[in-house]
Amino acid sequence: MRKQKYYLAIDDYEYCIIIDSLSNDRTTQSRESNTVGCSDE
Numbered sequence: 001m002r003k004q005k006y007y008l009a010i011d012d013y014e015y016c017i018i019i020d021s022l023s024n025d026r027t028t029q030s031r032e033s034n035t036v037g038c039s040d041e
Helices: 012-035
Strands: none
Touching: none
């Protein structure tokens, strides 16, 4: 079975919203991974 590709028709505004939200999610995950960790003390 072949994988199917789907394409969305979006304008520049929608593209910016998607990129901004992905960037914010990445930043949030980065902050969470830095604050939750093991301590050597």
